[in-house]
Amino acid sequence: MVTQIEIKGFDEFVKYTETIDDNGPPVLFYFSGSKLPDGNSWCPDCVVAEPMVKAFVSELNKNIIFVYVSVGDREYWKDRACPFRTDSRLKLMVIPTIIKWKGVQRLEGSQCGQRDLLQMLFEDDD
Known part of the structure; x- marks a missing residue:
């Protein structure tokens, strides 16, 4: 049910x-x-969050699309002009970040590795 994409x-x-x-x-x-x-x-x-996120997504029984986005290397990310930071739809402050597209919900940093917060984000539509 979960479609996973890497970009x-x-x-x-x-x-x-x-x-x-x-x-x-x-x-x-x-x-x-x-x-x-x-x-x-x-x-x-x-590195800390990813195993929890992957395990959680693999257990989901929902029709969603989960897109893993590589933001680039450390120097690129740290640049204040990095488009992931400046794009008005994203305005990323930290990584990891999980964003529900066309919504306001997001998890940032250590929140991404917390199962209860992942559950709230992914089940918000129910």
Whole structure:
């Protein structure tokens, strides 16, 4: 039931958002630092949150689209002009961040690794 998609970078994110069907299933974006050769993100908070997020999403029995977005390397992310920070739809302050598209709900930083908060975010439509 959960469709998982991985995209890399801001341009791919923008292209993907242009294809979202407003009448389709809810779309949630998970923003994380890009992966290092060892398979983990350079972002320590993302490394902590990701196993919880992945486990939670894998247990969901809902029709949603879960999009993993790699925001790039540390230097790119830390730049104040990073488009993930400046885009009016996102205004990301920290990673990891999970955003419900076309909604105001979001989890930021350590909140992403808290099962009760994930449950509230993902079940909000029920």
